[in-house]
Amino acid sequence: MSERTTTREPLTDADVRALLSSADRVIIARGKSRRDVDPADVKLDDLKGRSGKYRAPIVLSAGTLLVGFNAEAIAEV
Numbered sequence: 001m002s003e004r005t006t007t008r009e010p011l012t013d014a015d016v017r018a019l020l021s022s023a024d025r026v027i028i029a030r031g032k033s034r035r036d037v038d039p040a041d042v043k044l045d046d047l048k049g050r051s052g053k054y055r056a057p058i059v060l061s062a063g064t065l066l067v068g069f070n071a072e073a074i075a076e077v
Helices: 013-022 071-076
Strands: 025-030 033-037 058-061 064-067
Touching: 013 058, 013 064, 025 071, 064 071
Parallel strands: 025 064
Antiparallel strands: 025 033, 058 064
16 A cells, blocks of 8 residues: 655646546545546546645545545445
């Protein structure tokens, strides 16, 4: 498992595209809401917050890419 602090090393669009290409499933979490999305249907802007940066955390585990915080989704991954 690789861990990266995006404050010092922000994710680039290429980094996120690489993560998406490795995923079979994407969960986009925003607070209490979450969406399960096919990786082919995800736009990079869907994964960004209001600041224009990628939402945190971003976790790739067993083919599932989780973007954003949702306690239930994190427990599932």
